[in-house]
Amino acid sequence: MLRYAYYPGCSMDSTGATYKKSIEFVAEKIGLDLREIKDWNCCGATAAHTKDEMMALALPARNLALAESEDLGLDIAIPCAACYSRMKYSLHAVRTDEEKKEQIQEIIEMPYEGKNDVLSFLDIFSTEEAMEACRSKMVRTLSGLKVACYYGCLLSRPHEVTGGEDTENPMDMDRIVALTGAEPVDWSFKTECCGASHQVDVPKEARPLLDRILRNAQANGAQAIVTACPLCNMNLDMRQAEINEKMEKKYNLPVYQFTELLAVAMGAGAKEIGLHKHFFPAFELMKKYAKRAGENG
Amino acid sequence: MSRTGVIICHCGTNIASMVDVEKVAEEIGKIPGVVYSVTNKYTCSEPGQQMIKDAIEEHSLDRIVIGACTPRMHETTFRKMLKGTKINPYMLEIANLREQCAWVHTDKEKATEKAISLVRMSVAKVGSNKPLFTSFIPIHKKALVIGGGIAGIQAALDIADAGHEVTLVEREPSIGGKMVMLDKTFPTLDCSACISTPKMVDVSAHPNITLKTSCEVEAVTGYVGNFEVTIRQKARYVNHDICTGCGLCETKCPSKISDEFNQGIGERKAIYKLFPQAVPAKPVIDAQNCRKLNGSAKCGVCQIVCPLQCIDFEDKDQLITETYGAIVVATGYELIDWTKLYGEYGSGRYADVISGLQFERLVNASGPTEGHILRPSDQKEPKDVVIVKCVGSRDEKKGKSYCSRACCMYGAKHAHQILEKIPGSNVYIFYMDVRTPGKGYEEFYNRTREDGATYIRGRVAKIYKEGDKLICTGEDTLIGKPVTVKADMVILETAMVPARGVEEIVSKLGISMDGDHWVQEAHPKLRPVETQTAGIFLAGTCQGPKDIPDTVAQASAAAVKVCGVFSKEQMETSPMISRVNEEKCCGCEFCVKCCPYSAIAMKEIDGREGNRKIKRMVATVNSGLCQGCGACTAACRTGAIDLLGYTNDQILKEVDALCL
Numbered sequence: 001m002l003r004y005a006y007y008p009g010c011s012m013d014s015t016g017a018t019y020k021k022s023i024e025f026v027a028e029k030i031g032l033d034l035r036e037i038k039d040w041n042c043c044g045a046t047a048a049h050t051k052d053e054m055m056a057l058a059l060p061a062r063n064l065a066l067a068e069s070e071d072l073g074l075d076i077a078i079p080c081a082a083c084y085s086r087m088k089y090s091l092h093a094v095r096t097d098e099e100k101k102e103q104i105q106e107i108i109e110m111p112y113e114g115k116n117d118v119l120s121f122l123d124i125f126s127t128e129e130a131m132e133a134c135r136s137k138m139v140r141t142l143s144g145l146k147v148a149c150y151y152g153c154l155l156s157r158p159h160e161v162t163g164g165e166d167t168e169n170p171m172d173m174d175r176i177v178a179l180t181g182a183e184p185v186d187w188s189f190k191t192e193c194c195g196a197s198h199q200v201d202v203p204k205e206a207r208p209l210l211d212r213i214l215r216n217a218q219a220n221g222a223q224a225i226v227t228a229c230p231l232c233n234m235n236l237d238m239r240q241a242e243i244n245e246k247m248e249k250k251y252n253l254p255v256y257q258f259t260e261l262l263a264v265a266m267g268a269g270a271k272e273i274g275l276h277k278h279f280f281p282a283f284e285l286m287k288k289y290a291k292r293a294g295e296n297g
Numbered sequence: 298m299s300r301t302g303v304i305i306c307h308c309g310t311n312i313a314s315m316v317d318v319e320k321v322a323e324e325i326g327k328i329p330g331v332v333y334s335v336t337n338k339y340t341c342s343e344p345g346q347q348m349i350k351d352a353i354e355e356h357s358l359d360r361i362v363i364g365a366c367t368p369r370m371h372e373t374t375f376r377k378m379l380k381g382t383k384i385n386p387y388m389l390e391i392a393n394l395r396e397q398c399a400w401v402h403t404d405k406e407k408a409t410e411k412a413i414s415l416v417r418m419s420v421a422k423v424g425s426n427k428p429l430f431t432s433f434i435p436i437h438k439k440a441l442v443i444g445g446g447i448a449g450i451q452a453a454l455d456i457a458d459a460g461h462e463v464t465l466v467e468r469e470p471s472i473g474g475k476m477v478m479l480d481k482t483f484p485t486l487d488c489s490a491c492i493s494t495p496k497m498v499d500v501s502a503h504p505n506i507t508l509k510t511s512c513e514v515e516a517v518t519g520y521v522g523n524f525e526v527t528i529r530q531k532a533r534y535v536n537h538d539i540c541t542g543c544g545l546c547e548t549k550c551p552s553k554i555s556d557e558f559n560q561g562i563g564e565r566k567a568i569y570k571l572f573p574q575a576v577p578a579k580p581v582i583d584a585q586n587c588r589k590l591n592g593s594a595k596c597g598v599c600q601i602v603c604p605l606q607c608i609d610f611e612d613k614d615q616l617i618t619e620t621y622g623a624i625v626v627a628t629g630y631e632l633i634d635w636t637k638l639y640g641e642y643g644s645g646r647y648a649d650v651i652s653g654l655q656f657e658r659l660v661n662a663s664g665p666t667e668g669h670i671l672r673p674s675d676q677k678e679p680k681d682v683v684i685v686k687c688v689g690s691r692d693e694k695k696g697k698s699y700c701s702r703a704c705c706m707y708g709a710k711h712a713h714q715i716l717e718k719i720p721g722s723n724v725y726i727f728y729m730d731v732r733t734p735g736k737g738y739e740e741f742y743n744r745t746r747e748d749g750a751t752y753i754r755g756r757v758a759k760i761y762k763e764g765d766k767l768i769c770t771g772e773d774t775l776i777g778k779p780v781t782v783k784a785d786m787v788i789l790e791t792a793m794v795p796a797r798g799v800e801e802i803v804s805k806l807g808i809s810m811d812g813d814h815w816v817q818e819a820h821p822k823l824r825p826v827e828t829q830t831a832g833i834f835l836a837g838t839c840q841g842p843k844d845i846p847d848t849v850a851q852a853s854a855a856a857v858k859v860c861g862v863f864s865k866e867q868m869e870t871s872p873m874i875s876r877v878n879e880e881k882c883c884g885c886e887f888c889v890k891c892c893p894y895s896a897i898a899m900k901e902i903d904g905r906e907g908n909r910k911i912k913r914m915v916a917t918v919n920s921g922l923c924q925g926c927g928a929c930t931a932a933c934r935t936g937a938i939d940l941l942g943y944t945n946d947q948i949l950k951e952v953d954a955l956c957l
Contacts, residue, residue, distance in 0.1 A: 167640060168640025169646070188762060189761065216763060219763040219764060220763075
């Protein structure tokens with residue numbers, strides 16, 4: 001049963017708009033039942049954990065506790081890599097540290113036992129059940145489109161907290177994206193940092209972080225980058241033109257969320273999922289490769 | 298009433314400076330039964346020993362207590378001395394007044410008090426000492442060497458040269474181990490094969506050595522002088538009694554498999570010799586990959602072409618049992634599987650990121666490229682080569698905490714070989730420290746730097762591919778700046794880990810391993826080639842990472858130890874072993890489980906239950922295997938097991954002397 005408690009996080013109605021639309025499109029197609037947690041709050045993002053450890057643990061924990069209080073036994077689905085990381089930290093603390101668990105419960109004034117798991121959208125879509133559901137709904141193929149699957153650092157690191165199998169060369173997104181017929185390339189910067197919010201604070205210093213990701217993707221033959229996080233996506237998408245200009249590069253790598261590829265392959269129109277809303281033009285490339293399934297060439 | 302003599306030793310000033318030895322002697326002299334209590338400056342010396350001998354006569358002493366240094370130091374000295382007197386050597390107790398008292402205290406008054414307590418305990422214990430007598434076991438003068446690398450080869454040759462029979466067991470189809478895979482050896486750069494293959498031939502030709510390849514140790518029972526060892530001769534499918542090693546079968550075999558001797562670079566056949574100079578120089582069939590034996594095709598080509606009809610597809614494993622007097626463990630090492638640990642180096646996805654041992658095969662004239670350094674991906678000669686040291690070594694988080702000892706040197710050797718063979722090449726060595734503790738080693742390292750190798754202090758953080766280059770990024774920690782090197786090939790100098798299966802052989806032999814699974818020596822400094830089990834010795838890298846000179850030295854040392862065992866017709870055993878009181882034994886078998894030497898077994902005896910005669914099981918101790926550790930006596934719930942010379946009763950008497 002593809003049913004989860006759902007924590008959208010703050011970015012889904014702003015920078016993650018295309019992510020949100022494509023998730024909703026795909027969810028409806030494959031019967032993915034996402035039950036938004038009522039009265040959820042910000043996960044604390046970067047701000048909380050640079051100020052106070054307990055605040056950083058308690059903010060996400062409140063959301064997890066709310067989900068747990070509904071007593072449906074549902075794992076929590078989280079689209080944003082940063083939210084996912086913060087939630088994982090809270091869950092890890094509650095599951096491994098009695099003292100912190102008590103403190104957290106005291107701060108949020110709610111019981112929280114850490115019964116349910118915290119899952120990223122890659123975790124969810126890479127289950128056999130979800131893969132099979134996606135496979136059966138494909139009406140188009142993106143065959144021939146070479147993409148670099150970019151996971152970012154937070155979905156797999158730190159290993160102790162996420163339990164991620166491979167922090168250097170994860171393959172979940174590659175397998176999911178391959179369902180669409182697109183061809184994930186073998187490249188080496190899947191989990192290197194995109195600079196996250198440093199791209200706002202210190203853009204000059206943080207730009208090389210994006211540059212090396214784009215360079216390695218292009219060098220390994222990718223025509224586009226696929227992400228699974230609103231912030232990674234925004235950084236690579238919005239700042240690519242800026243990098244081309246300021247660092248004298250000629251990157252031409254549209255940046256998609258993996259759910260956008262799934263949605264297109266399931267027949268979504270460009271406007272339905274916001275393909276026209278990208279900063280770096282993303283429509284033409286998709287148009288060039290998206291074919292009706294079974295069609296040749 | 299017993300007549301105890303007590304001698305308190307000054308040990309020069311070692312004890313006397315912190316313990317008032319005269320006062321100790323005086324106080325102890327007041328204990329009933331102590332008829333003689335004196336001090337002596339150097340009790341272990343000749344005059345000191347003579348004084349004790351005289352006192353025994355003069356005062357009719359029947360037991361002795363000496364307050365001196367640790368019994369580990371001179372207990373045997375004094376026992377030997379007592380052999381020449383009317384007192385049994387085991388009617389002796391030593392109170393440790395040096396290591397456990399004088400050396401560790403600073404308050405003389407309190408130390409003296411403690412010394413009195415320690416001696417009083419020994420006096421109490423010696424009161425219940427009983428004469429003990431050593432027994433003798435025969436020695437079977439034939440040695441078993443497990444592992445046919447350079448350590449096993451050297452140990453076998455030395456023992457055989459001393460005139461004793463040796464069986465050398467190797468699980469691979471040829472002896473030679475890792476050394477024969479190497480190209481040149483540091484620091485003298487002599488050809489590894491040229492110095493090791495003659496030794497391999499010596500082994501096969503030696504009249505005292507029985508060579509058993511494709512064999513594994515199945516089971517070991519018995520004890521020093523009398524180990525019963527079962528060896529499994531694995532099916533080879535080739536009759537080595539007839540085979541001349543002509544090699545025709547190998548050329549005709551259609552199955553090609555990745556060549557493990559060449560570290561996966563290149564291929565071999567399913568019927569194969571490990572390498573051209575293999576000893577024995579006869580092929581075996583790898584049943585897993587043989588088309589006929591794994592059932593994937595009819596084939597049988599080798600059987601058809603063999604002019605002597607040596608091929609026997611019906612061959613089966615055979616078990617052979619023999620008796621050996623001593624065993625040398627020389628099971629060696631292998632390299633850590635870095636592909637499972639270092640995702641940042643590509644987990645093995647880049648063909649041109651290779652291990653040091655793969656490079657040895659690449660640069661070796663008998664290797665897959667005939668000694669031309671060509672990178673595996675496209676057979677091109679690399680111009681820029683990065684060498685990364687400490688991959689898996691000194692890396693607690695990912696690999697092992699220890700230093701693998703040889704990598705600094707063979708890393709330098711690799712750099713030297715690349716610079717020598719490829720004109721205009723550049724070699725960058727990422728290192729944490731350069732460790733060169735050996736004769737001529739530092740000089741070799743310096744020479745490599747003069748050759749032009751660039752040493753960069755820091756770990757490589759990531760290796761990735763762009764185009765046909767491998768980009769290595771890391772930090773130069775000496776200047777505190779990130780560095781990037783574009784390389785054509787990367788060599789990882791990976792950690793040594795114990796050979797696969799060491800856990801099984803250790804458990805079969807009843808010896809122990811350390812936390813990293815290196816076989817444990819009896820004492821890290823003073824008994825480095827012995828194990829805790831008498832008659833089982835260690836040679837080479839099974840005991841810990843080491844280079845060839847150290848391995849060979851240790852192998853010869855182990856051989857001397859074996860010859861030491863074989864120098865006697867029979868062997869005196871310590872009488873301080875466990876004894877079972879069968880009346881008290883309830884047959885719970887707990888002692889059997891906790892004995893680290895597998896020295897306790899169960900036997901059936903006649904018993905009685907009321908009027909009925911019954912059979913019941915009780916524990917019995919094998920006097921050859923028991924090392925007197927006392928674990929069983931502590932574990933025995935009914936108090937049925939006692940350690941002779943250290944009985945439960947004696948320990949209680951010591952406690953009483955201290956506390957009452």
